[in-house]
Amino acid sequence: MSQKKFVPASVRDERLIEKRRNQMINAAVALFKEKGFHRTTTREIAKKSGFSIGTLYEYIRAKEDVLYLVCDRIYDEVRDRLIRIDAGQGTLESLKLAIAHYFRIVDELQDEVLVMYQEAKSLTKEALPYVLKKEMEMVGIFEKMIRKCAENGELDLDEKEMEMLAHNIFVQGEMWAFRRWAFKKKFTIEDYIRLQTHLLFSGLETRDMMA
Amino acid sequence: MSQKKFVPASVRDERLIEKRRNQMINAAVALFKEKGFHRTTTREIAKKSGFSIGTLYEYIRAKEDVLYLVCDRIYDEVRDRLIRIDAGQGTLESLKLAIAHYFRIVDELQDEVLVMYQEAKSLTKEALPYVLKKEMEMVGIFEKMIRKCAENGELDLDEKEMEMLAHNIFVQGEMWAFRRWAFKKKFTIEDYIRLQTHLLFSGLETRDMMA
């Protein structure tokens, strides 16, 4: 895991580290979701994790490490699930499927994504670039798909448009999480997928131009 | 001003309140941008505002009032600027212009928008719905424009699509602020406007379908 690069533990046993950090991350996500990173205390995290404050600090150096671990984990989770369906055939259809798939992942990991989204800015100066890199990786996944479509002649976009499109898709996924408050009563995730896909692919001028 | 509804001041003089709160808001935006709401102390806000901590508390009840004031102000600012150009003719062209205008506003108020975006979640339970209402108002502005286009036959979208589109436009504006770190070196605001407008209006399937 990449965690070790940034967050050294006092404990040696790798399995234990993994186990304890899982407990921590689960506890932290729940707490951060409820009250945000700053309003959550290390004691609360330890308690909800099922161990003492002393033990917590055997696995992290500082409170911010918890946040880093959380963000790190969520990105990995989303990315791992996303690449599980390889959508690299370079057809519009496979791109649409990938987008739908991605949106469903966000839906399932709603809390986690929201937490990461809202709290990432509280990351340490050192941890931030690493997390941003992960985000760019994810955008890169979409970019690659898009580029394949372009290469196949399924899409007619220049470099910049492709990049921007990848960002748009990525943000629209997160949007499902961070605008829950506005969407909850109006759309299901399947509505959301349908609507966004339509808006994305059909374009606003299509019909006029075809008339 | 709507501020008074939520944030009573001990001081009576309305002009003074306005002036002092302006000082406060400016100071707070700068500080929140740099270190976030939670890491900014009330003393720092007071100092940067140019008055003492005691004076600060003559104009607010609690630290969170500063955040509310900041959010309130930024929304008003963005909205006021946005509605200054009336884009209500109901043509695609005018919609495009409005979007471009909105994106430029976000560009100018970059710091403010970013702060509001990142810190709004720290608002009090009481203040949050009020701020969300303002956000819906802004989305509503775009929705109205879109609806007019639809009425004019310039757009062929159903209710839900119109609503979603309005959200998309709004979020794409904020996106320019909150993804600065990714865009800064690649796109100017004018690039951004061109790219997003193109992606929004042309649609990905256009060319294929026309071919």
Add this chain to the structure above:
Amino acid sequence: MSQKKFVPASVRDERLIEKRRNQMINAAVALFKEKGFHRTTTREIAKKSGFSIGTLYEYIRAKEDVLYLVCDRIYDEVRDRLIRIDAGQGTLESLKLAIAHYFRIVDELQDEVLVMYQEAKSLTKEALPYVLKKEMEMVGIFEKMIRKCAENGELDLDEKEMEMLAHNIFVQGEMWAFRRWAFKKKFTIEDYIRLQTHLLFSGLETRDMMA
């Protein structure tokens, strides 16, 4: 008034000083009764007095002056009322009447007496002895009555007993105020007078000795 000795005002007009201080004292008694001296703010005193905080400080030097003024006033009030009925005939009957009279005064000035009783300890080092002197004066009034009774052969007490008795009477008066919480539902002031007089004058061994 003795006030001037301790509490100089910036204002010259004696009538005004008298008037303002009356407003202050009334406001303060009400507030101190409700929340105690320490929890009452000068702003509250000013507001309830009907003038501004600035004006308040034209008539006192410090918050503690208000307390002194309050105590001073209450003692004067009690004493003035007490000596109004001259009970100096030196009979047991007149002593009983004086006691009953005193208890009724305390009953009427309940709030004031309670406030003074509870807050006097917060007086300044300089003001305290002056107030204690006033208290001794009041004890002295009873002592004098008692001594007259002794001189008349109505009482057979030595010096120390007379002094102690005077204290007892004085404290029993205050007791009606400071044990209100215990007495309220059980005794009226007339009950209290009857009971205490009986206990004071009959003595516990009386009947036995007479048997």
Add this chain to the structure above:
Amino acid sequence: MSQKKFVPASVRDERLIEKRRNQMINAAVALFKEKGFHRTTTREIAKKSGFSIGTLYEYIRAKEDVLYLVCDRIYDEVRDRLIRIDAGQGTLESLKLAIAHYFRIVDELQDEVLVMYQEAKSLTKEALPYVLKKEMEMVGIFEKMIRKCAENGELDLDEKEMEMLAHNIFVQGEMWAFRRWAFKKKFTIEDYIRLQTHLLFSGLETRDMMA
């Protein structure tokens, strides 16, 4: 101990809680005596207790808890000492002894009693009734003794008189503490006992009536 009902500690170890709270109470009594509850800071209490401010707050929730703990402890102390000599034989002699005993206890715990007496009014709304209950318990102890005397025919008092007498005795005890300033130079505690006992038992009219 009844303390736990009202004042939860973060620390688990009961012995430690007992120990630390003892330190706290001793420190607090000394400080409250010197400067009163409001003028004593939590830091002073912590310092005088021999630990840090952080540690102080491991054993209380708020400053007012210290006051409650102090009052609670003093009442227990006085009561425990008082009931140690069982004066329940129902003779006037035993009642006199109990009173003398009680007065001597107050003399020994002078500072504590004074503090409790002066600061009890600063107790929280929740703690106050509990402390008042304790006070009534103590009054009740005297009432029971008195009642036994009455049952034995040693005293001829009605219900109300018995109750009032119990209050009088109780207050006369506290009086030795809160009128120290007046008595110090004139009476020893033994003088006080003798004088009060005499006034209490002989009654003012005795001799006259016997004559």
Add this chain to the structure above:
DNA sequence: GATGAATGAGTATTCATTCAT
């Protein structure tokens, strides 16, 4: 004389972190 905006020292309380057991 009256006002009330400004001041800033002072205070209770929290909480990340350490370290002896």
Add this chain to the structure above:
DNA sequence: GATGAATGAATACTCATTCAT
């Protein structure tokens, strides 16, 4: 490895007092 008592720097907020108008 685990524990949790101890620490004290940090921080939001209050309030008596002043002084320019």
